[in-house]
Amino acid sequence: MHPIRFEPDQRHGTRVYHYLPGDDVVVSRHWPGLSGEWPEDETPFSEWAVNNNNMEEVAVYVGLVWRLTAGLARYAIPAYYLHDAARTLGRDPVLVDWEYEVDAEQVTAAARDNGFVPGSATNTFLRGPTGWEGERIGRDGAGLFPLATPRDLVSALHAVLLDASSEITVFAVAPGAERFERLTAALRGPVRPVPADVLGDDGIFVDLTIGSDVGNHDSIIVASQTDPRDRLTGLAADSTKRVESYEQRLGELRNVPDFLRAMPTLAGVTLDAS
Template sequence: MHPIEFHAVDAEGIHAFHYIPGDNLAVSRHWPGLVRGWPGNKTPFTEWAVNNNNMEEVAVYVGLIWRLTAGLARYAIPSYYRDDAERFLGRAPTLVDWEYEVDAEELTAGLRDRGFVPGRSTASMCPKPTAEQLGNVDRAGVFALATPRDLVAALQAVLLDASSEVTVFAVAPGSERFERLVAALRGPVRPALAEVLGDEGIFADLTIGSDLGNYDSIIVASPTDLMPRLAALTANHAHRIEVYEQELGALRDIPDFLRALRELAGVDLDSS
């Protein structure tokens, strides 16, 4: 087990924290069943976006971000694979002009965090795109997340490349606040994170490196100092990881493993 440690970084008008584990991922002992066949309809990937490459740490990331943003309305931009995310989540997104970008090959916060960039989508890959698709190629999609399962679905939609990214914006509930979030992510001027979040929002970018030389990270930002909250959450997850690694030998099958992942994440997939 390697501790999850967030480090404060300089950011204009906002508190920002980075977790960049490099090769020292939070879970260091893995269930051997991840490299075997998975019978049944419920598998580590269908339930938690966990596979034999992006392993139990993914469940930790999902739980940490969901718990960090408790009490707020959560919205996500799955980077690039907007149309795939629409299929996985079963609903259409709200289109915006900007999305966040992290360079997964870098291991320092300053080089890794590229901030907001113009949105893009896989619509450009369609062999015969419609006029509507052509008009929306360079736009990102914002999806509401009702449960942790929705966050997992967003991850499943993007886990296709050397690295994958889902950005979560958590703001006060209500249509008016959502409209302000969308407005901040539209237009020709690159948005500032402080403007997007307002007085109460929390930003959490989850990047997962799948290929060699690409690395995971979580970037958290808020107008308030979240370090005490992050410290409490990471301490709790350290305990959960320790318990999980101690009980690995008792996991006999996929249902056992899925129950263990729920305890590891600290959230139920279908809870709000």
């Protein structure tokens, strides 16, 4: 078990914190069953986007992102795999021009964080009344999806966990149509935004990057106009304690159902909570 620590960063004109575990991801002892045979229905991957490569730390990240943004309306841009995200989430996106980019091969905050870049979606089609149709969005653009529950965040992860690294950016803002319109307006247009433009006074920005291949590393970036240090410190300490407790109970997990029952306690959230 490696403690979660967020380090401050003064760029982007707002308060920014980075979690950069490198090779020391928070969970250091893993359930051996992640490398065994699984049933065909509910599995570690179907329920928590956990497999024998991106392991229990993914559930920890899901819980951290969800608890950090509690009380706000959450919207996410799954980087690049817009079509796959629409399929796994079962809904069409609101199209925007910009998405966030993190270089998972780098190890420092300054080298990893590329800020907002023009969105680039791969072979993307919209869903019509008779199913997926051939209306091409093209390679330019990104899709913003509402997230109602942690299960939606997991579904978004299912869409992007396909490459050497994967990225989802979550924007949490005050509920309401007017605030959502201001968010989308900040993510559209010819001027490259910075987190302060997108957040306003009430928002929280969270970028979750997961490295899958060797030489790619996980990270969480958090930005807010109001300093989230105390909340981040408390959630990080709580998550670290949950990991410690989980690792001590690994011997009690005899099969996949046991594992799945342990995940909400590890993550600090249940999949269908709001």
